[in-house]
Amino acid sequence: MTSQPAPSLPPRELEIFHRYAGISLPRHVAYPMTNWWTSLSTDRAREMRRASNTGRTPTGSPDSALAPPDLSLYVHIPFCESLCKFCGCNKVILKKERADAPTRVEQFLAALLKEIDLLAGELELARPLRQLHFGGGSPTYLSAEQLTTLHERIAGYFDIRPDAEQAVEVDPRITTGEQLATLRQLGFNRISLGVQDFDPQVQQHVRRVQPIEMVRQTVEESRRLGFHSVNFDIIFGLPYQTVESVARTIEQVIELAPDRIAYYHYAQVPAKIATQRGIDHTKLPSSDAKLQMFLMGKQRFTEAGYQFIGLDHFARPDEALAESLRSGTITRNFQGMTTGRELDLFGVGPSAITHIRRVGFIQNATDSDEYAARILEEGSAVTRGMRLGSDDIVRQTLLEELYGTAEVIPSRLEQRFDIRFAEYFADELSRLRQLEQDGIVVVSQDGRITLTDPLGRVLMRNVAAVFDAYLEPDAYLHGASHEYSTNA
Numbered sequence: 001m002t003s004q005p006a007p008s009l010p011p012r013e014l015e016i017f018h019r020y021a022g023i024s025l026p027r028h029v030a031y032p033m034t035n036w037w038t039s040l041s042t043d044r045a046r047e048m049r050r051a052s053n054t055g056r057t058p059t060g061s062p063d064s065a066l067a068p069p070d071l072s073l074y075v076h077i078p079f080c081e082s083l084c085k086f087c088g089c090n091k092v093i094l095k096k097e098r099a100d101a102p103t104r105v106e107q108f109l110a111a112l113l114k115e116i117d118l119l120a121g122e123l124e125l126a127r128p129l130r131q132l133h134f135g136g137g138s139p140t141y142l143s144a145e146q147l148t149t150l151h152e153r154i155a156g157y158f159d160i161r162p163d164a165e166q167a168v169e170v171d172p173r174i175t176t177g178e179q180l181a182t183l184r185q186l187g188f189n190r191i192s193l194g195v196q197d198f199d200p201q202v203q204q205h206v207r208r209v210q211p212i213e214m215v216r217q218t219v220e221e222s223r224r225l226g227f228h229s230v231n232f233d234i235i236f237g238l239p240y241q242t243v244e245s246v247a248r249t250i251e252q253v254i255e256l257a258p259d260r261i262a263y264y265h266y267a268q269v270p271a272k273i274a275t276q277r278g279i280d281h282t283k284l285p286s287s288d289a290k291l292q293m294f295l296m297g298k299q300r301f302t303e304a305g306y307q308f309i310g311l312d313h314f315a316r317p318d319e320a321l322a323e324s325l326r327s328g329t330i331t332r333n334f335q336g337m338t339t340g341r342e343l344d345l346f347g348v349g350p351s352a353i354t355h356i357r358r359v360g361f362i363q364n365a366t367d368s369d370e371y372a373a374r375i376l377e378e379g380s381a382v383t384r385g386m387r388l389g390s391d392d393i394v395r396q397t398l399l400e401e402l403y404g405t406a407e408v409i410p411s412r413l414e415q416r417f418d419i420r421f422a423e424y425f426a427d428e429l430s431r432l433r434q435l436e437q438d439g440i441v442v443v444s445q446d447g448r449i450t451l452t453d454p455l456g457r458v459l460m461r462n463v464a465a466v467f468d469a470y471l472e473p474d475a476y477l478h479g480a481s482h483e484y485s486t487n488a
């Protein structure tokens with residue numbers, strides 16, 4: 001275990017950090033953020049999905065000559081056995097022993113299978129499926145047989161390429177060896193474990209008790225079965241965490257040697273997420289402590305051989321995410337940093353989001369029962385979405401570059417979109433001067449915008465806010481009027 005003092009920032013940078021960090025800003029898991037999406041009819045959603053087959057954009061940007069993108073499919077399975085108090089995911093807590101549990105799950109599965117049938121009927125299925133992701137909630141709430149039924153239905157329609165990334169989120173507390181073996185047999189090759197924190201007091205407070213031996217066993221079993229990439233989700237900023245306790249968790253993570261680590265800043269939005277109201281707010285770490293936790297994680301994971309990727313991810317240099325950072329195919333979506341930037345993403349299940357790259361976003365109803373009822377009765381559970389205009393597409397691409405690579409190269413956007421960067425973003429570039437003076441970004445002679453390390457990396461969201469046309473122009477300094485979590 002390291003005995004080094006936790007890293008912090010020099011006094012001037014610390015002062016700047018405090019000036020910018022405590023405000024509410026989006027993390028841009030989508031651009032435009034979901035607050036700006038509006039209700040969407042089933043017909044309009046269908047039209048958007050079909051537009052993805054042609055690969056052309058209705059906005060007429062120069063991208064219009066491109067072939068239709070390859071496919072990515074996200075399947076949302078919302079059920080969990082118990083509630084973790086910090087959880088911001090869309091989940092349904094359903095104890096298995098409840099009398100109505102089997103019927104609710106069966107009804108949900110019937111709806112999910114029907115939605116897959118309907119989607120397959122609309123898409124050009126010669127397009128290769130490059131990515132499949134089961135997320136939740138907890139996908140392994142489903143039995144091995146149910147997971148098999150689901151996967152077989154997908155494989156029956158889609159051309160899942162042999163080298164496709166097939167990923168599944170796994171809660172080690174409820175996942176059996178039989179389920180792991182089944183998932184591997186079905187072709188899943190990446191497994192993502194919700195670890196969160198190893199400290200017993202923290203685990204108890206957030207109601208996520210999961211001893212390290214349990215996690216070790218899941219890791220060893222996954223490796224034995226041949227999952228290529230074993231990933232951990234860790235959260236810092238939880239109640240009862242201290243810099244020292246997080247340091248211990250980090251060392252335990254390094255010892256277990258996952259291939260990829262998502263090191264999430266606890267996103268606390270109790271106004272939106274009712275289940276977070278049970279968190280003891282008096283025990284949350286201070287803003288300074290959280291900054292130290294982040295810098296410490298970055299230092300220790302990097303020393304241990306991981307590459308720092310984007311906002312909150314680390315990966316072994318030979319892992320797919322690190323490779324996609326090098327090849328410029330990295331992106332950010334609702335599942336975090338991910339590979340496959342050029343894919344059209346289709347989401348099935350409650351709250352699932354479809355992102356058709358040059359067309360727009362479509363989202364299903366969030367409530368699981370409403371989702372199932374609507375799919376079974378009407379054949380659609382679409383609620384809201386957004387059709388993208390050409391400016392949205394330019395900014396979406398810019399933000400993907402920024403979050404993925406920590407820099408923006410004007411010539412790349414100019415080639416792709418037929419714009420003159422300095423003119424197109426004249427207002428943004430003048431606002432950026434303030435961030436440059438404060439040492440958050442460096443703007444080079446050729447106009448390249450680079451986030452400084454560590455200050456710019458920590459305040460990435462503030463830089464992104466400058467380019468978000470839906471926020472108030474000074475949001476990067478004063479925060480957005482919609483509620484988002486903060487950096488502090």
Ligand SMILES: C[S@@+](CC[C@H](N)C(=O)[O-])C[C@H]1O[C@@H](n2cnc3c(N)ncnc32)[C@H](O)[C@@H]1O
Pocket residue numbers: 080086087088089135136137138169170171172193194195196233234235264265266267268
């Ligand atoms: C759908 S959950 C993971 C799958 C599985 N249910 C589990 O808990 O192991 C995805 C991840 O989101 C992260 N997460 C959930 N709520 C969060 C929050 N409020 N702030 C930051 N990360 C959060 C957790 O690290 C969690 O593992």
Ligand code: SF4
Pocket residue numbers: 079080082083084087088089091136137138171194
């Ligand atoms: S963290 Fe995972 S297991 Fe816990 S409530 Fe959220 S989705 Fe369910």
